Amino acid sequence: xxxxxxxxxxxxxxRRGLLAWxxxxxxxxIGLLYLVSVLSFYTVGxxxxxxxxxxxxxxxxxxVQASTYNxxxxxxxxxxxxxxxxxxxxxxxxxxxxxxxxxxxxxxFPRLNLLSWYFYIGGAILVVTAxxxxxxxxxxxxxxYVPYSLRSGTNVSLAVFAAFILGFSSILTGLNFVTTIHRxxxxxxxxxxxxxxxxxxxxxxxxxxxxxxxxxxxxxLVILERLFGVGLFDPAKGGDPxxxxxxxxxxxxxxxxxxxxxxxxxxxxxxPVFARRTIFGYKAIAYSSIAIAALGSLVWGHxxxxxGQSYTANVIFSLLTFLVAIPSAIKVFNWVAxxxxxxxxxxxxxxxxxxxxxxxSIGGLTGxxxxxxxxxxxxxxxxxxxGHFHYVMFGGTGFAFFxxxxxxxxxxxxxxxxxxxxxxxxxxxxxGFNMLYFSMFLLGLQxxxxxxxxxxxxxxxxxxxxxxGSWVLVAGLILMFANLLHALRKGEKxxxxxxxGKTLEWRIASPPPxxxxxxxxxxxxxxxxxxxx
Amino acid sequence: xxxxxxxxxxxxxxxxxxxxxxxxxxxLFGGLFVLYSVYRFRHPGEFHDGAMELNLILGSVxxxxxxxxxxxxxxxxxxxxxxxRGASLLALAMTILxxxxxxxxxxxxxxxxxxxxxxxxxxxxLARSHGEILFFGLYYVMTGLHGxxxxxxxxxxxxxxxxxxxxxxxxxxxxxxENAGLYWHLIDLIWIYLFPLFYLIT
Ligand SMILES: [Cu+2]
Numbered sequence: 001x002x003x004x005x006x007x008x009x010x011x012x013x014x015r016r017g018l019l020a021w022x023x024x025x026x027x028x029x030i031g032l033l034y035l036v037s038v039l040s041f042y043t044v045g046x047x048x049x050x051x052x053x054x055x056x057x058x059x060x061x062x063x064v065q066a067s068t069y070n071x072x073x074x075x076x077x078x079x080x081x082x083x084x085x086x087x088x089x090x091x092x093x094x095x096x097x098x099x100x101x102x103x104x105x106x107x108x109f110p111r112l113n114l115l116s117w118y119f120y121i122g123g124a125i126l127v128v129t130a131x132x133x134x135x136x137x138x139x140x141x142x143x144x145y146v147p148y149s150l151r152s153g154t155n156v157s158l159a160v161f162a163a164f165i166l167g168f169s170s171i172l173t174g175l176n177f178v179t180t181i182h183r184x185x186x187x188x189x190x191x192x193x194x195x196x197x198x199x200x201x202x203x204x205x206x207x208x209x210x211x212x213x214x215x216x217x218x219x220x221l222v223i224l225e226r227l228f229g230v231g232l233f234d235p236a237k238g239g240d241p242x243x244x245x246x247x248x249x250x251x252x253x254x255x256x257x258x259x260x261x262x263x264x265x266x267x268x269x270x271x272p273v274f275a276r277r278t279i280f281g282y283k284a285i286a287y288s289s290i291a292i293a294a295l296g297s298l299v300w301g302h303x304x305x306x307x308g309q310s311y312t313a314n315v316i317f318s319l320l321t322f323l324v325a326i327p328s329a330i331k332v333f334n335w336v337a338x339x340x341x342x343x344x345x346x347x348x349x350x351x352x353x354x355x356x357x358x359x360x361s362i363g364g365l366t367g368x369x370x371x372x373x374x375x376x377x378x379x380x381x382x383x384x385x386x387g388h389f390h391y392v393m394f395g396g397t398g399f400a401f402f403x404x405x406x407x408x409x410x411x412x413x414x415x416x417x418x419x420x421x422x423x424x425x426x427x428x429x430x431x432g433f434n435m436l437y438f439s440m441f442l443l444g445l446q447x448x449x450x451x452x453x454x455x456x457x458x459x460x461x462x463x464x465x466x467x468x469g470s471w472v473l474v475a476g477l478i479l480m481f482a483n484l485l486h487a488l489r490k491g492e493k494x495x496x497x498x499x500x501g502k503t504l505e506w507r508i509a510s511p512p513p514x515x516x517x518x519x520x521x522x523x524x525x526x527x528x529x530x531x532x533x
Numbered sequence: 534x535x536x537x538x539x540x541x542x543x544x545x546x547x548x549x550x551x552x553x554x555x556x557x558x559x560x561l562f563g564g565l566f567v568l569y570s571v572y573r574f575r576h577p578g579e580f581h582d583g584a585m586e587l588n589l590i591l592g593s594v595x596x597x598x599x600x601x602x603x604x605x606x607x608x609x610x611x612x613x614x615x616x617x618r619g620a621s622l623l624a625l626a627m628t629i630l631x632x633x634x635x636x637x638x639x640x641x642x643x644x645x646x647x648x649x650x651x652x653x654x655x656x657x658x659l660a661r662s663h664g665e666i667l668f669f670g671l672y673y674v675m676t677g678l679h680g681x682x683x684x685x686x687x688x689x690x691x692x693x694x695x696x697x698x699x700x701x702x703x704x705x706x707x708x709x710x711e712n713a714g715l716y717w718h719l720i721d722l723i724w725i726y727l728f729p730l731f732y733l734i735t
Contacts, residue, residue: 108543109550112550175550175553178549179550182546183543183546183549209556209557214556216561216564217565220678224674230653230670232568232572232667237666237667238572239575239667239670240571241573247568289603471700472607
C-alpha cells in the first residue's frame with residue numbers, strides 16, 4: 001500500500017476499534033478526541049443558553065423556577081468557559097496542526113498529551129456529576145465568588161474540583177506546546193519563519209503555564225474552606241473576600257487571552273491564504289501576541305472597580321486596560337492591511353474570518369468602554385458586560401473556531417463540504433448572533449442587571465429580540481454542523497491543497513499520513529510567500 | 534506506531550518540560566504566599582504570637598532532614614554518573630527514608646497542635662483573634678500542601694527506584710532520576726521559605 005492511501009484515520013495498529021483512539025498517542029487522533037468531546041459539551045452549553053433565553057422571554061416565570069435559572073447560568077458559564085472556549089482551539093487545532101506546522105512528527109510529550117485529554121474528560125465527568133448529584137447543581141455563577149460559594153448548599157465543591165482538574169489539563173497542554181515549539185522545529189524553521197498560528201499558540205501556552213496555577217490554588221482553597229472552615233476568605237474569621245476576587249481574576253483575566261490568542265492565530269492563517277497576499281507586518285503580529293500575553297496579566301483589577309479596592313489601584317488597572325487594547329488593534333490593522341489589493345477568494349473560511357474581525361472589534365471596543373472608570377460604575381454587572389464578553393468569546397473565539405473548522409476540515413478528513421450551505425449557515429449565524437447579543441448592549445445601557453431571573457416591563461422588547469435571536473443563531477449552528485457531518489460521509493474527496501495555502505500542512509496528503517511527513521521537511525521560504533503585489 | 538517514534542528521545546526537552554512544571558508548582562504556592570503577606574501585613578502582632586506557639590525544635594529538625602535529603606538526592610545522581618549503581622540506589626533509599634521521617638515528624642507536630650484544640654474551625658481557635666485564626670489557617674494549609682508534595686515526592690522517588698532496579702534507568706539514561714531529583718529539590722526549596730515564615734520570624 002502506498003503511503004498516500006494510508007492516513008491517520010485508517011492506520012492499523014495493534015489495537016482495534018475505539019481503543020485504537022482512546023489509547024492513541026498520535027497528536028492528530030488526540031486532536032479528534034478533543035474535537036468530539038469539546039463539541040459534545042458545547043452542545044450541552046448551547047442548550048443551557050437556549051433554555052436561559054427561553055426563560056427570559058417573558059417577565060416572571062416562563063418555564064423554570066428562579067433557583068433552576070441560577071443553576072442554568074452557572075453551568076452554562078462553567079461548561080462554555082472550561083469545557084469549550086479554553087480548550088477548543090489549542091487542544092483541537094493546536095494538537096492537530098502545531099506539529100505539522102513546524103514540520104514535526106508529534107508533540108514533545110505524546111503520552112502526557114493523551115493524559116491531558118483524560119484529565120479533560122475526568123473534569124467534564126465531574127461537571128456532569130455536579131449537575132445531578134445530591135445537593136443539586138451549583139448556583140454561584142462560574143466565578144464562584146466567596147462568601148456565597150462557601151455557604152451555598154449546592155454541589156459547589158464538586159464543580160470547583162472539576163475546574164481544578166480541567167486547569168491541570170490546560171497546564172499540561174501548555175507545557176507540552178512550549179517544549180514542542182522549542183525543541184521540535186524542522187531544520188530551517190527559524191522563529192521568524194514560524195506560521196503565526198504557532199506564535200499565538202506559544203504565547204497562549206505561556207499564559208496557561210503561568211496563570212492557571214493561581215486559579216488552581218484559589219479553587220483548592222474554596223474546597224478547603226467548605227470542608228474545614230479554615231477562614232482565609234471568610235470575613236467572620238478575619239478572611240478577606242476581596243483577596244479571593246484578586247486571586248480569581250489574576251488567572252481569569254489572562255484566561256481571556258488563552259481563549260482569544262489562538263483565535264487570532266487562526267484568523268492570521270486564513271486571511272493571507274484567501275487574499276493571496278503575504279501577511280502584512282509578520283513581526284508586529286508575532287510580537288503583539290507576546291505583548292498581549294504579558295500586558296494581559298496586569299489588568300485583572302478591571303473586574304473589581306466597584307469591589308472596594310483602592311482608588312489608586314482602580315486608576316492603574318484602568319490605564320493598563322487601555323494599553324492592552326493596543327496590541328489587539330495592531331493585529332486588526334494588519335489583517336485589514338493584508339486584504340488591501342489582495343485577490344480575494346470569498347470561500348467560507350474567509351467569510352468566517354471577516355465576521356470575526358467585525359464582531360471582535362465590537363467586543364474589543366465595548367471592552368474599552370468598560371475600562372473607563374466612571375462608565376464602568378454605570379454598566380457594571382449589567383447586560384452590557386454580558387453582551388461584551390459574548391462578542392469577544394463567541395463572536396471572536398467561537399467564529400474563529402468555526403472558521404478554523406471550515407479551513408482545516410478538508411485537511412483533517414479528506415472531504416469537502418458544501419461551500420454554499422456553509423455560507424448560508426454563516427449568514428444565519430451572523431444575523432442571529434447580532435440580534436441576540438447586540439440587544440444585550442442596549443438592555444445593559446437601559447439598566448438591566450445580569451443574572452436576574454425577572455425584569456421590569458420596560459426591558460421586555462429587548463429580551464424578546466434576544467430570545468428570537470437565540471433561535472436564529474441555533475438554526476445557523478444546526479445547518480452548519482449538519483453540513484459538515486454530511487460532508488464527513490458524502491462529501492467530495494478534498495485535494496491536498498484546496499485553498500492554495502503555503503504552510504506545511506498543505507504540502508502533505510489529505511487526510512495526513514500517520515507520520516505526517518515521509519521525510520523531515522527542510523524549510524527554505526516563509527509561511528506566507530505569495531510574492532509582492 | 535513506528536519504532537522510530539518510540540525511540541524518539543530528547544533529554545533536553547524532557548528537562549525543559551520539568552522546569553516548566555516546577556514553575557507551575559512555584560506559582561501554586563505563590564498564591565498562598567500572597568495571602569500570607571497580606572494577612573501578615575494586616576496582623577503583625579497576632580502573627581508574632583502565633584509563631585511563638587509553634588515548636589521551633591521540631592521545625593528545625595525537619596529543616597535539617599529535608600536539607601540532608603536534598604544532599605543524598607544529589608549523591609544518588611552523582612553515583613549513577615560514576616556508574617556506581619549500588620551506591621546510587623543506597624543514596625536514593627536514604628532520600629526516601631528521610632522524606633518519610635519528615636512526614637512522621639510532621640505528624641507528631643500536627644497532632645500535638647490538634648490535641649491542644651488548635652485546628653481549623655475548632656472552638657478553641659475561633660475564640661482567638663482574627664489574626665491568629667488566619668495564622669493557624671495558613672499554617673495548616675501551607676504546611677499541609679507542602680506535606681502532600683512530600684508524599685507525592687516519596688512516591689515518585691520510589692517509582693524511580695523500582696525503575697533503576699529493573700535497569701530502566703542507566704548512567705546514560707538518567708533523565709528520570711534527574712527530573713525526580715529536581716522535583717525533590719523544589720519541595721526542599723519551598724520548605725526553606727515556609728520554615729522562617731512560620732517558625733523563625735517571631
Ligand atoms: Cu478582564
